[in-house]
Amino acid sequence: MDPKQKIEQLVEQKKDKFIALSRTIWEFAELGYEEYQSSETLCKSLEEEGFAVTKKLAGIPTAFKGVWGSGNPVIGILGEYDALPGLSQKAGCPVKTPLHENGAGHGCGHNLLGAGAMAGAVALKEYLESTKQAGTIIYFGTPAEENLSGKAFMARDGVFDGVDFFYTWHPSSFNRIGAVHMNANISRIYEFKGITAHAGGAPHLGRSALDSCELMGVGANYLREHIIMEARIHYAYLDVGGRAPNVVQDHAAVRYVIRAPYLRQVKDIIKRVDQIAEGAALMSGTTVTYHTESGYSEYIPNNVLAETADKALHEIGGPLWDEQDFALAKDFTEAFNDQSKEKERETIIQRYGRDKLAEKLQNPLDTQIEKYDKNHIIMEFGSTDAGDVGYIAPTVHLNIATEALETPGHSWLKAGQANSSIGLKGMVTAAKVIALSCVKMIEDPDKIKQAKAEFMQKNNGIYDCPVAGVTELPKL
Ligand SMILES: [Zn+2]
Known part of the structure; x- marks a missing residue:
């Protein structure tokens, strides 16, 4: 046989x-x-x-x-x-x-x-x-x-x-x-910390972590045009800071997944996404920390x-x-x-x-x-x-x-x-x-x-x- x-x-x-x-x-x-x-x-x-x-x-x-x-x-x-x-x-x-x-x-x-x-x-x-x-x-x-x-x-x-x-x-x-x-990909979490405040009474005292996430999204949108066309940038909100609009959200988090044909390309794009996160924190007066959670070659x-x-x-x-x-x-x-x-x-x-x-x-x-x-x-x-x-x-x-x-x-x-x-x-x-x-x-x-x-x-x-x-x- x-x-x-x-x-x-x-x-x-x-x-x-x-x-x-x-x-x-x-x-x-x-x-x-x-x-x-x-x-x-x-x-x-x-x-x-x-x-x-x-x-x-x-x-x-x-x-x-x-x-x-x-x-x-x-x-x-x-x-x-x-x-x-x-x-x-x-x-x-x-x-x-x-x-x-x-x-x-x-x-x-x-x-x-x-x-x-x-x-x-x-x-x-x-x-x-x-x-x-x-x-x-x-x-x-x-x-x-x-x-x-x-x-x-x-x-x-x-x-x-x-x-x-x-x-x-x-x-x-x-x-x-x-x-x-x-494609290779890396999933990364960005966590923003701000200052809570009464959104009506004292908004000038608040620093919104949710705003930071939104600004990061704007930055990522502009980035999309200037990366290799095979790359992908996906995101999902993990924490929107809360449900009450009259409280300035002092915490928020977003997950980004960057995909590209090679891991080295993913890593190059991630450096730029990190900079966008830093920029978003700077603009909104918050702080940001980030880390990789999973990844694929x-x-x-x-x-x-x-x-x-x-x-x-x-x-x-x-x-x-x-x-x-x-x-x-x-x-x-x-x-x-x-x-x-x-x-x-x-x-x-x-x-x-x-x-x-x-x-x-x-x-x-x-x-x-x-x-x-x-x-x-x-x-x-x-x-x-x-x-x-x-x-x-x-x-x-x-x-x-x-x-x-x-x-x-x-x-x-x-x-x-x-x-x-x-x-x-x-x-x-x-x-x-x-x-x-x-x-x-x-x-x-x-x-x-x-x-x-x-x-x-x-x-x-x-x-x-x-x-x-x-x-x-x-x-x-
Ligand atoms: Zn499968």
């Missing part, structure tokens, strides 16, 4: 277990750093499969790893399991129906990510056992991918050291490895790992959809807003050709595999903390279709599909592709050397951690 057939058989044998696991994690829908039940359940599964589990990595209660095997190579497989606030949705339901009003939901499909990556790790373990090959497999349970950069803290504390290469995946509309470049795939995964994906093939899957996907696309519908049409034309538009609008699931082309860089403006792992060792995160074409990210539509036949089929495919990619790397040690050489060329092995010096885990 060739490796592809063997891996397929191993994943198929245990797929029901991992489908059930994914559904359980989906139901827990726990937010970043609060994934207590999810991480416990994942640890239990790993132990059942013969992995030696260590919990609370890097001092994070919901970070863990499971190790199996011995000797080289050492293979890392990354799993995520955090949910997003406000995206609760009934499983498989294409009409907005929250399970819990304002509850959290798996609107980024990390239930599929964590369980699917584990199914891949277990199949790989069984493959190595049956072929009597050496190798150490480490499944890393990495919490708080959303906003709170769990992997950056783990990477900073050396959790990923000693691993030869990493594979992971992310639920998507597409089947592709993709030369995807994802840019994600750049390792080409050797990506080309290997591309071969594995082409051998395995994308998920095999049936009529019910297509019909369900169509129902979900009908709930898209006009902009998402337009994006879906554009993508179909670009990916399948105009002559297939009508047919694909009826059957809006990806049925092809995009060929990996290292020269065709796809700029994605989001971020992933897999980028930080990529500065510890060669890393690739691949995409497998788990939802209707162009399902909007971080939406109830995504949460609904993450516990449907569509999402779960994609997850099983992802497990096979991850396991087969690892087998291809293990069985060709030269590839591991090449992947490492490429890794060293990119950054000389230096990791400039975006959360260096951050002493507390961030909270949303």
Whole structure:
């Protein structure tokens, strides 16, 4: 039996277990750093499969790893399991129906990510056992991918050291490895302190911290024109000082997130945002303090790992959809807003050709595999903390279709599909592709050397951690 057939058989044998696991994690829908039940359940599964589990990595209660095997190579497989606030949705339901009003939901499909990556790790373990090959497999349970950069803290504390290469995946509309470049970002909190006063009787005695935040916003707006166009400046108020307009607000705080293709660019922009905060404090007669709370390095795939995964994906093939899957996907696309519908049409034309538009609008699931082309860089403006792992060792995160074409990210539509036949089929495919990619790397040690050489060329092995010096885990 060739490796592809063997891996397929191993994943198929245990797929029901991992489908059930994914559904359980989906139901827990726990937010970043609060994934207590999810991480416990994942640890239990790993132990059942013969992995030696260590919990609370890097001092994070919901970070863990499971190790199996011995000797080289050492293979890392990354799993995520955090949910997003406000995206609760009934499983498989294409009409907005929250399970819990304002509850959290798996609107980024990390239930599929964590369980699917584990199914891949277990199949790989069984493959190595049956072929009597050496190798150490480490499944890393990495919490708080959303906003709170769990992997950056783990990477900073050396959790990923000693691993030869990493594979992971992310639920998507597409089947592709993709030369995807994802942005670095840093999240920073600015806290202003002023002087309270009677806003009617003695406003001249007050110094408003809320005014400082507003002035900072004006400054940031002017800055936006004079930074590289790929950069983004986002903000959210954390403290508006109070609800009473007749009291001068003596405290206020705002969070800024700066994104750009490279961390060094983010750092340059942050220096200017800091100056704007200082200027705002000067103008309003307040004081300001600021600190970084979380951060992400840019994600750049390792080409050797990506080309290997591309071969594995082409051998395995994308998920095999049936009529019910297509019909369900169509129902979900009908709930898209006009902009998402337009994006879906554009993508179909670009990916399948105009002559297939009508047919694909009826059957809006990806049925092809995009060929990996290292020269065709796809700029994605989001971020992933897999980028930080990529500065510890060669890393690739691949995409497998788990939802209707162009399902909007971080939406109830995504949460609904993450516990449907569509999402779960994609997850099983992802497990096979991850396991087969690892087998291809293990069985060709030269590839591991090449992947490492490429890794060293990119950054000389230096990791400039975006959360260096951050002493507390961030909270949303
Ligand atoms: Zn995600």
